[in-house]
């Protein structure tokens with residue numbers, strides 16, 4: 498592939514039209530597709546997420562890099578490429594320019610997707626779980642760039658909290674330090690992704706998509722701190738992963754991580770893959786449910802935010 502010479506963001510036509518017309522758009526990440534979900538379900542799920550956004554009245558903008566070109570609103574062929582081709586690179590914010598200049602295919606993490614979405618004028622983003630502070634971070638310094646990027650990026654991220662593969666308490670402490678707002682959606686407990694309750698209280702709870710839109714409007718009106726907002730959307734208790742299976746799988750996964758000496762950006766995909774294989778699909782089904790619920794809520798927030806601006 499020849500080197501890319503146009504480093505501007507390119508837009509899918511539907512997304513470009515929606516942004517131009519001021520219609521609701523929801524950003525979606527591609528790392529969950531390339532590195533977070535197993536093949537071949539990943540492509541089907543990627544399409545279902547987009548459909549969930551549409552069903553709730555917004556336009557999906559899945560973000561990724563194709564041959565060095567940063568794309569907001571991947572088309573189906575591009576989405577298929579990131580879901581099925583070997584050698585797709587996991588891109589955090591720091592990687593974007595290097596990957597562009599070298600013509601890489603890449604999937605954007607929460608950090609990279611947030612930064613690109615905000616640059617594109619998209620204010621709402623749906624994902625499954627955020628990156629955070631890893632359990633051995635006191636020694637390894639392994640803290641996801643998702644956190645610091647959200648500190649400086651004006652975007653609302655709808656997620657189901659963070660997975661307990663992380664140090665959940667430390668992650669919440671870092672979000673406080675970094676100035677990232679966290680609100681529970683109809684809950685005062687921070688969700689633990691597969692589990693409804695991640696074990697920690699939240700200061701704030703919102704009751705509706707309209708209320709989240711009001712938070713975003715207040716942030717913009719004040720123009721004091723243009724940071725991120727995490728909207729933590731828990732699974733209903735009767736849909737969570739069996740807690741006993743969850744705890745066993747987590748303990749095994751952490752032991753394997755140690756045994757295999759996995760470090761750096763490989764850590765999160767390694768643990769996710771372990772969950773998917775060790776629970777024989779149970780965690781995948783829960784994961785898909787989480788993402789679809791988050792896509793729906795994010796779209797309703799985007800719709801409410803558009804109405805509030807009208």
Ligand code: PSU
Nearest residue numbers: 528529533606607626628641642762765
């Ligand atoms: N957590 C999940 N599923 C995921 C990820 C995190 O439950 O797919 C992905 C997201 O793209 C997130 C990234 O931004 O992993 C974080 O990776 P790291 O820990 O290397 O920053």
Ligand code: MN
Nearest residue numbers: 639640641761
């Ligand atoms: Mn890391």
